[in-house]
Amino acid sequence: MEILYEGVVELFTIIGLKRVIMWLIGGLLIYLAIKKEMEPTLLLPMGFGAIIVNIPGVYEGALKTLFEAGISNELFPLILFIGIGAMIDFGPVLSNPKLMIFGAAAQFGIFFTFSLASLFFTPEEAASIGIIGAADGPTAIVVAQKLLGDSSTITGAIMVAAYSYMALVPVIQPPIIKLLTTKKERLIRMPYKPKNVSKTTRILFPIIITIIAGLVAPESIDLLGFLMFGNLIRECGVLNSLSDTAQKVLANLVTIFLGITVATQMTADKFLSPYTLLILGLGLFAFIFDTAGGILVAKVINLFSKEKLNPMIGAAGISAFPMSGRVVHKMGLKEDPQNFLLMHSIGVNVSGQIASVIAGGLILSFML
Amino acid sequence: MTLNIENFIASLKFMWQGMLCIFVVIGVIILSVYLIGAITAKADERKKAKQENTDNN
Numbered sequence: 001m002e003i004l005y006e007g008v009v010e011l012f013t014i015i016g017l018k019r020v021i022m023w024l025i026g027g028l029l030i031y032l033a034i035k036k037e038m039e040p041t042l043l044l045p046m047g048f049g050a051i052i053v054n055i056p057g058v059y060e061g062a063l064k065t066l067f068e069a070g071i072s073n074e075l076f077p078l079i080l081f082i083g084i085g086a087m088i089d090f091g092p093v094l095s096n097p098k099l100m101i102f103g104a105a106a107q108f109g110i111f112f113t114f115s116l117a118s119l120f121f122t123p124e125e126a127a128s129i130g131i132i133g134a135a136d137g138p139t140a141i142v143v144a145q146k147l148l149g150d151s152s153t154i155t156g157a158i159m160v161a162a163y164s165y166m167a168l169v170p171v172i173q174p175p176i177i178k179l180l181t182t183k184k185e186r187l188i189r190m191p192y193k194p195k196n197v198s199k200t201t202r203i204l205f206p207i208i209i210t211i212i213a214g215l216v217a218p219e220s221i222d223l224l225g226f227l228m229f230g231n232l233i234r235e236c237g238v239l240n241s242l243s244d245t246a247q248k249v250l251a252n253l254v255t256i257f258l259g260i261t262v263a264t265q266m267t268a269d270k271f272l273s274p275y276t277l278l279i280l281g282l283g284l285f286a287f288i289f290d291t292a293g294g295i296l297v298a299k300v301i302n303l304f305s306k307e308k309l310n311p312m313i314g315a316a317g318i319s320a321f322p323m324s325g326r327v328v329h330k331m332g333l334k335e336d337p338q339n340f341l342l343m344h345s346i347g348v349n350v351s352g353q354i355a356s357v358i359a360g361g362l363i364l365s366f367m368l
Numbered sequence: 369m370t371l372n373i374e375n376f377i378a379s380l381k382f383m384w385q386g387m388l389c390i391f392v393v394i395g396v397i398i399l400s401v402y403l404i405g406a407i408t409a410k411a412d413e414r415k416k417a418k419q420e421n422t423d424n425n
Contacts, residue, residue: 097398098398104390105391112383114382114383115379116376119372119373122375208400216396351394355394
């Protein structure tokens, strides 16, 4: 009876009020997941997890065990990458490898935000905040965990920002794209001329990428290796059952645990600070400058190229697969119902996935 | 909240180095993809020619 009484009394203290605020934030995430369908596979578990961990004494329970088993050692995000790798078809980018330039350009926001965040945070914290711009939850978790460890007070905000902004890609990107492109540029048609990509190329691609990226940025090998392993399972043609499992069962299973476990970092004492707002702001900044980087490089290429590119496809280099590719495609259709940019934008989008992982590895190489 | 200008200036080095590294890595990957494409295309042509010879014989 006394335990019940203590719990209720605590709600009327400052700490209790903070816990109630965190329940409301958890509720907001659940609302966004269900009502707005914003990244529901992650926001819903995170929202519910945020409610659980802010009940007094709960953090010492099973969620802490899950956190130590899967996030502390970066296991969950890496396993999830096997599933993501198995989902990705690199066909469009193998058909037109030049598209990968935009994947590289759209990582500008990561490094720019890193510099900006250095004004307010330590270099390790700033680097972890910059990586929100990777628009890739697992990469953000791995980099933040490696650089900051379990005890950091800002990891929760970084993870929430990374996943929330991924869900907000359809809201964040269109205004920036419109601001940086003219109507004439958005109307540029890019006919899709698919080339025949041999099975050997598809099999060699993940192996070669792993070797090249591993040599240049060894710290990216965990993430990229798992991503490319998943893709190799998909493309080899003899492991269809494993590929199917990785894409569906494995990815879903890890996502369930990942979302609710990430929420262990959303305790009131860590999350409710002015720095959280600053991190959310910087994360948004990273997304904006990633998008701008891709678009501006496309515009520069257009200055020298006979065959003009629709600069909107540069925006899809932000990773956030496949939302960003779809956003660009839809914007193209809105301007001209006969302009199908999907294959180009998805090609850029998967390039962004590779480039963001390499960027994460580079950041780790710089900092460790 | 104080602004740490020294940190900011030090981080600018990472910004240009990071972007340069990404473009170099992606450039190497692009070249590799073209190279794989060319090699596999030649191998396919040889395979086809061999198959045609076998069929003709």
